[in-house]
Amino acid sequence: MKKMNRLMILLCLVLFLLSTAGSALASTKFVTIVTGSTGGTYYPIGTILANHFNAAFMDKGYKWSAQSSGGTVENLDMMQRNEAEMAIAMANLTGFAYTGTVRYEGKKIENLRYVMGLWPDVTQFVVGGSSGIKTWADLKGKKIAVGPAASGTEFSSHVLLKALAGLTFDDIKAEYVGYSEAAQALQNGQLDAFNAEAGVPVAAVAELYAGRQEVNMLEFSPEDLAKVKKEAPFYAAVLIPAGTYPKQEKDLHVAGIKSALLVGKDVPEEIVYDMLKIIYTKEEDLKKEHAAFTKVDFKNPVDGLYGAPLHPGAVKFFREMGKEIPRELLP
Secondary structure: OHHHHHHHHHHHHHHHHHHHHHHHHHHOEEEEEEOOOOOOOHHHHHHHHHHHHHHHOOOOOEEEEEEOOOOHHHHHHHHHOOOOOEEEEEHHHHHHHHHOOHHHOOOOOOOEEEEEEEEEEEEEEEEEOOOOOOOHHHHOOOEEEOOOOOOHHHHHHHHHHHHHHOOOHHHOEEEOOOHHHHHHHHHOOOOOEEEEEEOOOOHHHHHHHHOOOOEEEOOOOHHHHHHHHHHOOOOEEEEEOOOOOOOOOOOEEEEEEEEEEEEEOOOOHHHHHHHHHHHHHOHHHHHHHOHHHHHOOOOOOOOOOOOOOEOHHHHHHHHHOOOOOOHHHOO
C-alpha cells in the first residue's frame, strides 16, 4: 500500500510538472528573425542577436530564433504574411515595399518598421581567374550565380547588369543559388562568377580567396559608380581594405547599400526599446563575435534608412541618446 501511495504521489508530481511546463510553453512569445542563406552575413548575425536577446529576456516570456531564407525579398514577404516578427533586409527594397514603388507597385507592405541601420550590403562580384572576365561587359554569355530566387541579391544583379553593361538575364546563364553553393560551384569550374551582396567579410567569398583556384573581384570605377547611382541612387562607394580576405593584396573599390534590422509594427514598444539597449550595451562583444558589426555605424544608426518609418521603441531609444530623427522616419 505504501509503495502504491508513493507511486501515486510520483505520478501526481510528474503530471503537475508537465502541466506547468505546458503552461509556460503556451505563454512564451516566439520571435522569428528571418535572415539569408547560411553562407552569407545575415544568418550568423541573426543567430548572434537571437542568442543575446534570449539571454537577456529569459524572464520576460520571449524566445528568439534565427531562420535562414532566400534573403531580403523573401523576408519582406514573410513579414507581410506575419510568418516572421523580425527581419534583416536591404534598406532600398524595404523602402520600395513600404511605399509600394518600383518592384512593389500595387503590393505595399505597410507593417514594416526599422529598428536601426546595420552595415552596408557590399556588392562583391567574384569571378573565376580562368573565366576571362575582366570587365562588367565580359559577363555577357557567362554562367553567373545572381543570388537565390526572389532575394535582394537577385534584384541588385538585375540593376547592376543593366546599369554597368546594358545586359539582362537573357544575356547571361543565370543560376539562382545561395552563396555557399555558388562558391563551391565556382571553385569546381561550374560557374564563371557570382554576386555576393552582403556585409564584409562573407564566409563564402573568404573560402574562395583561400582556395587553390585564382579568383578576382570586379571593381567599380568612378564612372561605373556614377552609372549605377543614376539607375539606383541608394548605392554608395565602399572600400574593402587589403587583407580583408585571404591573399587579397590590394584595396577593392566596390559599392553597397545599407542593410537594416526590421520589426513588425505590432511588436511592443518596450521590447524594441530593450532590444536596442542590449545591442548598444553589447556593442564591443558583438564586434568580436562577427566582423560585420565593426561596419555598423552605431553613432549614426538611422543614416541610410529609406522609405519606411522607425518603430516607436526605436524613436524613444535614439531620442534618449540625443539623436535627431528625420521627419520622414517618424512613425
